[in-house]
Amino acid sequence: MRTRTRGIQLNDDGSRTLNQVYKGQRIFERLGKVSQADAEAELRRRRDDIAAQELRNGAERVWADGARKYLIECQQRKARSLDTIAYHVDILLPYIGDKPMWEVCTESLEEFINDRLDEGVKNATVNRSLEVVRTVTNRAARVWRDRGKPWIGAAPLIEMLDEAAQARAPRPISWAEQAKLLPRLPDHLAEMVDFTVNTGARDENVCGLRWEWERPVPELKRSVFVIPPEYFKTNRSHVLVLNDRAWDIAQRQRGRHPDYVFVYRRERVKNLDLAPAMQYHRIGTMNTNAYQAGRKAAGLETVRVHDLRHTYGQRLRDAGVSKEDRALLLGHAVEDMPEHYATATVARLLDAANSVAQTRDRTTLLRIVNG
Incomplete structure (x- = not known):
């Protein structure tokens, strides 16, 4: 018969038996006619021995x-x-x-x-x-x-x-600041920054954007990029919609690399008739020494790469884009968000994405008002 303590059994003759599996090990012992307190003390001792042995085994693993x-x-x-x-x-x-x-x-x-x-x-x-x-x-x-x-x-x-x-508040850049920043960056990095402020894509998704993710939308004479869940922060597919500016940037990258949209190689500065010294390769991050030097030269030392995404989000708000469509364009995780969109939805989102080009430059004023 089981007693008040799990693992201690009271037998018909008044003796007690320990019978319990603890941390994968069987504890079994006939204790004889001992008190419940003594049986509980022995059970604790046996359990402590197993726990101590487990710690010793764990100590072998650093x-x-x-x-x-x-x-x-x-x-x-x-x-x-x-x-x-x-x-x-x-x-x-x-x-x-x-x-x-x-x-x-x-x-x-x-x-x-x-x-x-x-x-x-x-x-x-x-x-x-x-x-x-x-x-x-x-x-x-x-x-x-x-x-x-x-x-x-x-x-x-x-x-x-x-x-x-x-925590630091987002620091979106104004159109004037963008015009100061881009010329101070290497050409390949300027293209990526320009692409980001026109799509809101995260750093890792811009650097890792793959041609195999491209999905044509014939009715719009345009493509979207469907980023798989394992490559997107919220672990769900994201349809990256490219406005006219971002589409032109992507088109200029075609043919450079079979896998990645944005790539880089060190170009020759002499002997230009010879083959390039290096092959194109994937870019790990936009936050390179070149980016940091460029933002410093533009007087934008506090602007992080992620602030480029905030810039796109603010311009969508300034353009009057609805909260729902902003969430779709930025890939925010919201309830009932579809993983793939109908052509009509893509067309609506494309119009919304293009509207950022017509926004008024309010970022400087808003920063002054908000401190």
Whole structure:
């Protein structure tokens, strides 16, 4: 007969037996005629022994082992953020790489956090690294198994830093500022920036835009690009609608690379009759040294690449585009958003996207009013 404590049975002769599966191991022992309190104490001792053994087993696994396994998993599922995750792992390894997995917690990360903050990075940037740490330890506790048992008994606590206090308001650029910025950028980067303020696409979607995602819309004599869920932030398909300006930019990229729309190669400055020194290759990010130098030369040091997306969003609002259509054009996750659009919907969105060219330049005034 089961007693008030799960795992302790009272037999007909008054003796007690331990019978429980704990962390995958069977605890079974006939205790004889002992009290309930003694039986509970013995059960706790046996459970503690198993937990201690699990910790010792987990101590054999250091954080670098988990980070390596996690990167392999990301590579196998072709995670779009693989390079970013690898970067965070690289800067974390000197601090926690050789620490036992169960020992990696907020306290053991203090040196890493303080060093990063001393370098001037924001809390949000530090949190991206901490999220990688937390993902690895969580998977060690909940997913990864060694001889049928988890790597560690429980995931240690990893606390995030407060981002709200450091959050910066969006900084869309005006038409005049755009005219100052573009000539100060290399040609390939100027095209990408111009494309972004006319589509609102995120940095990774501009840099990684593929020709295989292009879908012609014959009735409009135009194409759209359908970005697959695994490459889009909200993990759903996004139909990228190109206004006239963005369409012209995309057309100029044709024939340069079989896979990617926006590519770069170092061009010759002499011996121009010879073949190019390098082949075209995919661009990793618009936020390069060239972009940072260009924005500084234009007096726009505070304008991030993501602010180009905010610029498109504000111009859509200035043009009177409805909230629903702005959400469709920007790819915001809203309830009942369709993954593919009818031709009539694309035509309406194309008109809305083109309307940004006729907007009044109100961004400077709005920034003054809003402080």
